[in-house]
Amino acid sequence: xxxxxxxxxxxxxxxxxxxxxxxxxxxxxxxxxxxxxxxxxxxxxxxxxxxxxxxxxxxxxxxxxxxxxxxxxxxxxxxxxxxxxxxxxxxxxxxxxxxxxxxxxxxxxxxxxxxxxxxxxxxxxxxxxxxxxxxxxxxxxxxxxxxxxxxxxxxxxxxxxxxxxxxxxxxxxxxxxxxxxxxxxxxxxxxxxxxxxxxxxxxxxxxxxx
Numbered sequence: 647x648x649x650x651x652x653x654x655x656x657x658x659x660x661x662x663x664x665x666x667x668x669x670x671x672x673x674x675x676x677x678x679x680x681x682x683x684x685x686x687x688x689x690x691x692x693x694x695x696x697x698x699x700x701x702x703x704x705x706x707x708x709x710x711x712x713x714x715x716x717x718x719x720x721x722x723x724x725x726x727x728x729x730x731x732x733x734x735x736x737x738x739x740x741x742x743x744x745x746x747x748x749x750x751x752x753x754x755x756x757x758x759x760x761x762x763x764x765x766x767x768x769x770x771x772x773x774x775x776x777x778x779x780x781x782x783x784x785x786x787x788x789x790x791x792x793x794x795x796x797x798x799x800x801x802x803x804x805x806x807x808x809x810x811x812x813x814x815x816x817x818x819x820x821x822x823x824x825x826x827x828x829x830x831x832x833x834x835x836x837x838x839x840x841x842x843x844x845x846x847x848x849x850x851x852x853x854x855x856x
Contacts, residue, residue, distance in 0.1 A: 662802055665727040666736070666810050671718060673725060677735045678710035684793040689849045690825040694769045695762065705761050709770075712757035714791075716750060724810070726794070726803055733798040736807045738814065741785035744821075745778050769847055776846050777823055780853055786819040787811075808836050820856045825849055 669677055685691055686703045695702040717723045717737040726734030746754065762770055781788070789811055794803045811820065822838070824830060830840065830852045842853040 664733070664803055664806055666724050666806070667727065669718065669723045669725045669735070671715075673732065674711050674714050674718065676732050677714055677723070677725060678707055680732065680735050680795050681710045681714070681791050681793040682706035683796055684799075685791070688825055690773060690846060690851065693847045693849050694766060694773055696766065705766070709757060709761040710791075712754050716746060716754065717791075720750075721788075722814070724807075726807060728798075732795075734794045734803050734807060735791055736811065737789070737791050738811060739788040739790075741787065741818075744781050744786075744788040773846055776844065780823075780842060780844060782821065782855075784819065786821040786855070787815045789820055789822040792822075804832065808833075812836075821854070823851060823853050825851045827852075830854065 682703050686695075686699060686706055691702060691706065695705045714723060714735070714737070717739060720743040721737065721739035724736040724738070725732045726736065758770060759767060792804065792807055794807075820838070822833065824833070825846075833854050833856075834840075836856065838854040838856040840852050841855050844851050844853065
């Protein structure tokens with residue numbers, strides 16, 4: 647449903663351990679800020695939300711609270727902390743919850759419409775709609791978003807988040823999408839394989855499963 651499983655840059659080896667806890671509803675705005683900062687330069691976000699970095703961040707910060715709220719209601723939304731400071735976000739949707747119901751869509755609609763101009767809203771619908779069509783029918787856990795505050799990237803946070811997801815899903819199938827080749831390389835190190843390479847709004851993307 648989200649199509650936003652991104653870490654930002656290829657992760658690095660680090661022995662530091664970070665605390666991972668479920669996020670509360672009151673944490674959603676802070677989590678949305680991290681997602682917007684971490685993902686504002688993703689190719690699909692540039693295509694959908696515009697080339698101006700400041701405007702793009704503002705639009706993403708309006709959109710992400712609704713998307714994270716959906717994950718919070720339907721699945722599990724975790725935060726990565728260091729010294730009580732939120733530095734990362736991990737969303738996990740259980741089987742059969744990737745695609746929002748009609749009621750969920752109506753709940754998301756106001757935020758989708760107010761986070762963009764009309765042309766951008768059309769592009770947003772094409773992007774999310776394409777992910778929804780690609781989403782496999784076989785039971786799976788859908789990972790996303792995976793986002794790390796820029797100052798904390800390449801410090802082992804992404805590795806710990808992925809390993810945490812494995813611990814929660816056990817032997818279940820895991821599914822994600824990304825539009826950054828550096829993320830593909832990282833996920834491949836953890837046993838994910840590419841099962842599709844759709845081009846969405848002229849942006850190459852990768853669908854991966856484990």
